[in-house]
Amino acid sequence: MGGPVLTTSPRNRRSFKRPPMGEINVTPFVDVMLVLLVVFMISAPLMTQGIQVALPQVENTQINEKMEPIQVTIKRAGEVYVQERKIERKDMVDTLKAIQSQKPGTQILVRADKDAAYGQVMEVMSALQVAGLVDVGLITEPPASK
Numbered sequence: 001m002g003g004p005v006l007t008t009s010p011r012n013r014r015s016f017k018r019p020p021m022g023e024i025n026v027t028p029f030v031d032v033m034l035v036l037l038v039v040f041m042i043s044a045p046l047m048t049q050g051i052q053v054a055l056p057q058v059e060n061t062q063i064n065e066k067m068e069p070i071q072v073t074i075k076r077a078g079e080v081y082v083q084e085r086k087i088e089r090k091d092m093v094d095t096l097k098a099i100q101s102q103k104p105g106t107q108i109l110v111r112a113d114k115d116a117a118y119g120q121v122m123e124v125m126s127a128l129q130v131a132g133l134v135d136v137g138l139i140t141e142p143p144a145s146k
Contacts, residue, residue, distance in 0.1 A: 069107035069137070070099055072128070076113040078120045092124070096131030111139045 073081040087095050112121045
């Protein structure tokens with residue numbers, strides 16, 4: 001019992017407390033936002049890819065449409081897609097007629113692989129005409145710059 005005794009009064013206890021902070025530390029929020037920005041920058045182009053086809057390269061002009069056109073894609077092996085959905089040839093006219101009834105006057109853009117058979121492309125063009133979709137454009141790529 002021979003040592004000093006420390007006593008704390010209520011006044012001394014307050015001196016050990018931190019004063020309240022009047023600001024928010026935003027560094028963790030900025031870090032999270034930068035990570036999200038990088039994730040979205042990487043994933044955004046992947047979401048707009050669509051069906052991969054090798055388009056022919058020709059000189060053309062840019063299309064400026066108010067309403068988003070419907071894309072019909074013809075792959076090299078002859079598969080036909082409307083937007084992102086694969087359709088069977090036997091159902092092609094019915095599917096296109098349904099589009100015409102839902103969205104009359106919609107522009108159709110045909111994306112055909114440059115190695116797709118001419119007969120396959122003409123079969124799709126004929127189905128578009130039978131379905132009543134007459135505002136049809138063909139998508140190409142600009143020539144490679146030399």
